[in-house]
Amino acid sequence: MTDDYDDSSYDATARIVDPGGDTEDRRFEAALRPRKLADFPGQPRVRDQLSLVLEAAKRRAAPPDHVLLSGPPGLGKTSLAMIIAAELEQPIRITSGPAIQHAGDLAAVLSSLAEGEVLFLDEIHRMARPAEEMLYLAMEDFRVDIIVGKGPGATAIPLELPPFTVVGATTRAGLLPAPLRDRFGFTGHLDFYTPEDLAQILTRNATLLGIDATEQGIEEIAGRSRGTPRIANRLLRRVRDYAQVHGSGILDQGAARAALSLFDVDDRGLDRLDRAVLEALCRRFGGGPVGLSTLAVAVGEESDTVETVAEPYLVREGYLVRTPRGRAASPLAWQHLGLTPPVNAVAGAEQLPLEDGGGRFGG
Template sequence: MGAGAAGPAGSAVSSGDPAAAAEPEERELEAALRPKNLDDFVGQERVRKQLALVLAASKIRGRSADHVLMSGPPGLGKTTLAMIIAAEMNAPLRISSGPAIQHAGDLAAILSSLSEGEVLFLDEIHRMSRPAEEMLYMAMEDFRVDIIVGKGAGATAIPLELPPFTLVGATTRAGLLPGPLRDRFGFTGHLEFYSVAELELVLRRSAGMLDLKLTSAGFAEIAGRSRGTPRIANRLLRRVRDWALVHGIETIDARTASAALDMYEVDARGLDRLDRSVLEALVSKFNGGPVGLSTLAIAVGEEPETVETVAEPFLLREGLLGRTPRGRIAMPAAWEHLGLKMPGNAVAAAMLPFDEDVVDDV
């Protein structure tokens, strides 16, 4: 399975899950569904083969593996691969995250407690503080850090030798990593979204572990609504399982899966409530746009950051939404998906030049 869940260990599954009281069970299932070795990891064939070569060479040399950087959207398997690296190297795994390391002392405390050969996984590594980042340069390259004691003119640097370790960094925004940090990773892998066929393989493995019976059409129905993301596929599988259990259905077919996911407001294309709210606001309230991000967020009752980071990436990838210098617009596919006819002025708006970096607050 290529990322039954790819967030930090113990993190909650994506939005849309039931109440927080169900989270412990969800976390246990999430952990159980993770593949334990590269052979069980579905998808990402190029990265998987390259990583297997890096690990095999490290074993032959009898040394810790080179530092590894994994980039790509959430839910594709970055945390899972970090766990697999530790398992393949028969080494302990330490997990932390960039936001948790806001001072150089935080990083020094983690690095100084590492054992030889240990794997340190830093999720969202691009969100580390600059002082900690600069300390990490020396730790990665020379396995040494300088601990500053005192302040001002009387401050002294005490060198601290570190045992060889492997850093596995994960980021959803590789472009925010400074060049000196990127260059210190011996292997960089970018994870791509999964095809429907690959997601079906992920779901078949998960269904076997959950002792669920699904038809081929049932697998295809869930995979088609999973937005190319194994974490979402497994989450939807569990929700379909719940629906079938309550309704006394033993074998899940396409009709059962469709009815369950419709109830959870996940449509045939994988759009959820927020996605459809954004498109419907664009179309019904702003005639297809263009409209600024802040205005659009107010219209759907969400924060601008939520619209930009949660809904927009998928809508852009599906060709349903566009970003122009004047704001967001609904693309022809959005009108078609909502079953509406695109008016002439909306067609003209869709022909405006695009700018992927625009953040319009009109």
């Protein structure tokens, strides 16, 4: 079943087989997703490369190579998967790695695919190993082997599949096994957005939502969104709520500043957890270095939360340094908190060697 819009774009019918269910956030984001690659803001390199791959496939009247999209959460990997299906005028099947824990789960999905259909696997690095091995064969030869029976009497029955396209999304491309990575014909890495790109996204979404917003209000939100459209859209909703309840209904700079202050987002985009990490480092541990688990206990969070939620932005913006001896605050962190660092803390942070690998350390 197809559904064409007035702008000649194609609505890729999504069949979600992930049992996560529908949520308000998912419906909100789906309503704002661009439907054509030309309308996708930011990521010009990936957009141009993907446009070439899709156009060539359409001219050959064949499914394109499998596509792997990597990058931090909230940058548009799911939106690009929906756009790929729409550009190909094919339906899309959506599932996720954690939902496929057995080879039989994947076999059930693959065996029901139609010719040319797009299979979107979110967080593909979290698939179970037996399912990964089945996916290798399906992506390369378009067939799967169904094992019937157990032990010496087990029989493999080959099941032919129609040509289809896998779009995989991952936030941790390094965790993908090499045999799986090699089966993707195109790999695109999404980077954080500039404030200008985020302002363009917010202006478009404010129009779609019927929000009366000023340019200064949009720029205020864009500058505090950590380069991430998902965060920008979430802040847009909160500022809209504030403007409707406490303001004139117009999303201007004053409403944006007041709302973001209420929700603990400062002028550099740091939230409560970010500042708690920096406060603990500077006030309790003299700037560090301090182990990850000790730092997590100090802020009342799990180690994984500190490492995956707060650290990436703090390191990228230069507030935090990861070293073999632990986490250390940079001079910028002391400055942001309005604190004067000890002389030895400043020198120590500048002279500490950076962490060599991506593994976890500190106790």
